[in-house]
Amino acid sequence: MVKLAEWRGKELFRKYGMSLPRGRVVRSADEAKAVTESGEVPLPCVVKAQVLAGGRGKGGAVRFASTPAEAAEAARAILDMEFKGEKVKELLLEEKLAIGRELYVALTLDRSARLPLLMASPQGGVEIETVPDDQIVRIWVHPFAGLSGWQKRRVIKFLGLTGGPAKTMDTLLEQLWRTFHLEDGELAEINPLAIVGDRIVALDAKVIIEDDASFRHPEYADIRDDRTPLEEIAREEGIAFVQLDGNIGVIANGAGLTMATLDALQQFGGRPGVFLDLGGTDDPAKVTQAFLLMAKARPAAVFLNVFGGVTRCDTVAKGLVEAMKQVPANERFPLIARIRGNNETEGIAILREAGVISMRELEESAKAAVAAGNGGAR
Numbered sequence: 001m002v003k004l005a006e007w008r009g010k011e012l013f014r015k016y017g018m019s020l021p022r023g024r025v026v027r028s029a030d031e032a033k034a035v036t037e038s039g040e041v042p043l044p045c046v047v048k049a050q051v052l053a054g055g056r057g058k059g060g061a062v063r064f065a066s067t068p069a070e071a072a073e074a075a076r077a078i079l080d081m082e083f084k085g086e087k088v089k090e091l092l093l094e095e096k097l098a099i100g101r102e103l104y105v106a107l108t109l110d111r112s113a114r115l116p117l118l119m120a121s122p123q124g125g126v127e128i129e130t131v132p133d134d135q136i137v138r139i140w141v142h143p144f145a146g147l148s149g150w151q152k153r154r155v156i157k158f159l160g161l162t163g164g165p166a167k168t169m170d171t172l173l174e175q176l177w178r179t180f181h182l183e184d185g186e187l188a189e190i191n192p193l194a195i196v197g198d199r200i201v202a203l204d205a206k207v208i209i210e211d212d213a214s215f216r217h218p219e220y221a222d223i224r225d226d227r228t229p230l231e232e233i234a235r236e237e238g239i240a241f242v243q244l245d246g247n248i249g250v251i252a253n254g255a256g257l258t259m260a261t262l263d264a265l266q267q268f269g270g271r272p273g274v275f276l277d278l279g280g281t282d283d284p285a286k287v288t289q290a291f292l293l294m295a296k297a298r299p300a301a302v303f304l305n306v307f308g309g310v311t312r313c314d315t316v317a318k319g320l321v322e323a324m325k326q327v328p329a330n331e332r333f334p335l336i337a338r339i340r341g342n343n344e345t346e347g348i349a350i351l352r353e354a355g356v357i358s359m360r361e362l363e364e365s366a367k368a369a370v371a372a373g374n375g376g377a378r
């Protein structure tokens, strides 16, 4: 998931024609002073931390200033903050608008309905979780058809808008839908959406881009978050690979068996360090690739727990033995294997011949992996 900072979200909104406050991103107090002095950001202004966590208003990460000196001071104060564990590196300075009413609108993915969901409330500017349910309207949107006229009218009526503002809101809803849909959004939220005279202005922006669509968005390559370099490579190769804190590597197939394997290691005092889900593959090239990636994580030992269903035990075993040969000498590790299922006898024979400790039962093999992990801690 790619979470966009407010200013990036607003840039997307602007691309689809939405009305936004005039503003600029700055990185220092001096810059804050300069852009307010020059009038590039009109005064009074709002100084906002560009962090991914919400609740900045309450947390002192949104401040107001009426002079360049005050803007500089606010900028300095916010840049010194660590907001919910995140260092503040960028600020958004914007003209302060006279807000009439604060509304809430958002498009999100309802995974249980498997449809985009439009939510709106006349009570904006507060966390949506605290808004009573009868103050929120929910409309499920057909992903191909988009927002229909009646759906927009229902939202507009619920928000209590008539006349000019109703018309403006109709356009805004369309723009929000286009942003969400055309930019592969998982979430596009505006809170607050402010009525300012005859304008409706997005004062905040929270946009999340769908991870599965990230290949369509090279523009976010540098901000794709919370993946380690190895996880990043794995993602590009289409391998399910996650790094944890421990020192034992896990290779399993299927999410269920993978989780059960992690639990078993934990239960016997081991600490899983990285896990790799082979899924339904026994493609030797893929197995080799995955195995080499596992080696790069430098586990003290690796526990392989594979059930041969569609993937046959002997094919997996062959792939593994091939892969082991390619691991550089300084990255080798003890391998404890438990493979069950189709052609397991053949598979076990192949592994044993290659010097792999191969066992049949989960408990004994997990214990052996924990012992190997403790013996060879790095």
Ligand code: GDP
Residues within 6 Å of the ligand: 021, 046, 048, 053, 054, 055, 056, 057, 058, 062, 095, 096, 097, 098, 099, 125, 126, 191, 192, 203, 204, 205
């Ligand atoms: P959040 O708390 O992280 O969601 O940050 P917001 O961007 O929503 O800002 C917090 C609050 O600051 C908003 O709910 C507004 O009440 C206020 N705010 C932000 N921009 C303006 C503005 O231009 N004018 C006024 N009067 N208030 C603003």
Ligand code: MN
Residues within 6 Å of the ligand: 191, 192, 204
């Ligand atoms: Mn907000």
